[in-house]
Amino acid sequence: MITGKLLRDAFVSSAYVIAEKKRSVDELNVYPVPDGDTGTNMSMTMGNAIAELLRMPDSCTVSEVAETTAACLLRGARGNSGVILSLLFRGFSKGFAGLEEADSSDLIRALEIGVKAAYKAVMKPTEGTILTVARLSYEAVEKSSDEPITLWNIVVSASKVALEDTPNQLDVLKRAGVVDAGGMGLVIIFEEMLRVFSGGEPRKKIEATDGWTADGDKSGNATFVGAVSVQDFSSVVGEFDEVINFTYCTEFIVRKNADCPDETRLRAFLETIGDCVVAVSDDDIIKVHVHTDHPGKAIEEGLLFGSLINLKIDNMRFQHENKAREAALVKETDFVPATPEKDFGFAVVSSGRGIEELFKNLGADTVITGGQTMNPSTDDILKAILATPAHTVFVLPNNKNIIMAAEQAGKLADREVCVIPTRFIPQGITAMMNFDPDADFETNRMNMIKALDNVRTGQVTFAARNSDIDGKEIKQGEILALDNGKMLLSDTDINKAAGKLIKHMSKKDTAFITIIYGSDIDDEKASALETYVKNRYSDADVMLVSGGQPVYYYIISVE
Template sequence: MITGAQLRDAYISASNLIGNEKQKVDELNIFPVPDGDTGTNMSMTIASAAREVSRFEDGGIGQCASIAASALLRGARGNSGVILSLLFRGFAKGLKDVTEAGGQQLADALAIGVEAAYGAVMKPTEGTILTVARVAAEEGKSAAVKGASAVEVWEAMCEGAHRALAATPELLPVLKKAGVVDAGGKGLTLILEGMLSVFQKGIVIPSENVEEQQPEVSVKRAVAEWEGEITFTYCTEFIVGRGDQKAEEDAKNLRAYLESIGDCVVVVDDDEIIKVHVHTDGPGNALQEGLKYGQLLTVKIENMREQKRRAEEEAAAAKPEKQRLERAEPENDVGFVAVSAGEGINGLFRDLGCDQIVSGGQTMNPSTEDILEAVQAVPAKTVYVLPNNKNIIMAAEQSVELADRKVVVVPTRTIPQGLSAMLSFDPDRPQEENLLDMVRAAEHVSTGQVTFAARDSEYDGHRIKEGEIIALNNGKLTFSEKTPVKAVTKLAKTMIKKDSSFVTIIYGEGITDEEAEEARSVIASKAGDNVEVTMVNGGQPIYYFILSVE
């Protein structure tokens, strides 16, 4: 049976393992564009659960799973993070009110999570994290039917996940061509493995990143590092000088007594001394027993509960507090939240009526909690959310059921789509008509982007080297060029059609005003008199240029 304390440690172990391996998972992403990478997003998502459950001390597995599910939901980043949160949210539902879980309960709980994850994706794609989760759940159920224990069921889940991960290239040709497995699926196998380490061996995998270690996981001491729940208060260490007494049974007898009054007993002896370590509520009794075998040469007693409290306080003091937005009473009829980066672009959204801007976008996927906080800081009964990035839409959608007001997510995938959606809003129209108009307006905008390749890649027939300037037309990699200006002018030529009326050039970090003007001049001359070309200093990171063509 798996207890609440074991599940707590399992989440922490899983968070540490994927945190250690997140860069390797990120490197599995085959698209060369810099983005909110899968490993980083999944690591940040489960780290939110690890932080919350680390304070969990006493309770059933269902209670621990519920705490983790809530934290995962709020901390979800990127599509992979949201899917991960849905898996463990369903897992928590399956363990509701359960004190200890056996194999069948664990298998059924994960199956509920898989069903929830599949249901949340409009067009589930096999060969992704969904497939890995599904096969893991199926293997777990198969083992449970045969009467497997909780640990054996989790072992079966891990084996199924690894087998499904290895098969992902056969399900997705783009993975096979790149010679990699699915990044999200790999992240999930790491999380399941990290949890298995606790269930199978009682070992919390340590974090290799000092900055990301959970301070609540362990409190360091002179000869031992405690992990898990504090059962006894005092860490007691002493050395007994044996003198002339050298009975072979001394150490064995002393160990037997100490095990009767505490745990984590270590007794090491040689011809001259007996070295002792024990966790106990009666350190005096331990010392008194030690005196039976010789003189006490050294004694050290530490209150572990007090140590842990101080460590938590120090960790909290060392971590800078995030400036939180204050909740606003919903007084107005409607309000808006947009996700964007760059002062110029932020200013455009504010000018169009956005109440709150969530900092984020490519490589900076905000969490559901970030979006939720912004929503509730808008003084409106209905809040429209514009994610402006395909990898943020699912996180935004999770805020709908968490908010204390109505939230409408407009599924904008780019900054130009978000700006066009805002322009189409009419306060005199009903909500359903406005949503439809905003979606249509977004769909009628073509988006061009000029950025750099984050990794060597062969994608869609293009062989790309890290650092190359690349151009995307509506998210599709189109070509590479030597300079951003050459890339954006060439991209505009491919995007402007006979029926095009407006072109907006948004230039970002690393582009000078002179380079931007050069690009505008070339594009305007090629566009013709019937196309209005405007330019904005967006100040956005990652993208040298963003083109909006309508």
């Protein structure tokens, strides 16, 4: 028979165990999303019941225990797994209603009610989750007539088998090579209940986070036990002493001897050799912390009171210097985002001094250096976005390989970001020219995107290696002319190629021809091309700009 006390201890103990193991359950999560902290959610859900349960006397009935647990879990349920857990425990509360003690048939009924309630809570239950584990555990004992402990043994082994099988039912689990996290949590709870049912000593606290003896909280388990670990403790003390009077921070724990004197005597001694003295004790130990120039003396004195554990001595002056150095380093690289001052701003990707100037004159707030063969990273773009002092930032990638990175960066930014998919520098220039500071966001966005179609961009560059494009054989070093990114022709002379390109791109009604020449072209050569174009297209406005861009000899836009 399961008594009220036994059930209470089992529930409390399993709540502690799931809290201890929550990190390993969290790690099974397939989706790294905020509500995917299955272990944490389950431990917090269970943790709600601990305080209430501990207040119950040993004479309590199973009915009272189950009802209290269910009520607490309902109030504290967090996340999907928490909700399911609370429904399963509600099964216990219903199944044990009015009972002093529970036998096998009561346990089976409790499981049945819990599992059915959990299945009812979702219209299309997904198999391979905590639901499946709960259901198969119940089905394993559905017709059993064993005594309670044997019965629960079967439940635990069935739940383990079901858990092992979850990857075969859910593809995401299989691909990630894990079992279901919620199911794992349930198995942990069932297992601990079995241990307590079969006479195991119930847990009294979370073992790994025992505040006095833990060497730091590596497993991240301190949740609802208000203990302070040694490391937390020292950092709290450390915060308040800015002036270092003594060199060594000395900490240790004294395990009291049977004839241990009062700890105030230890404290009195420590006050004479240093400052920041802490000496607190409970029945078994004294926790000691002191800043002193003579740690040896503190330790010797401590030995008079008992044996020492967890000794830690740090040179604070040395630590302080290191910290100060680290802080200085952080300060240097620390990036401060600009506070938004205006409605709209521009972050532009470009290469070449001349083109950067051009964009700045047009009103770009930040210019990210990059382009063909040197694409900026998402992080670079994000920094530029954050450095733009505007509520809404338009990003002009000016290269088709950068558009994706820019969109990524936009998602990470704290302000409104709109990526205008400009594929070439001239498109970026046109987009900025079509920007109207008085218009609203949507109008501007549409205007800029529409304007992109009206620009035709020609580029003159060289072949980086021998290749074959669209049936044309290209030799390394040959001059290539590209029309809107597509290979048009090859030539041996740069200006000739540019001339042919402009001829191909221009139409009868061409009004503007802009020629941006790169860092590899001297002014003379550029003006020769300008004169040639001006003579040929007397109706069009021809503009020559020194862009200073690498890779492309000429970037030509025709409107």
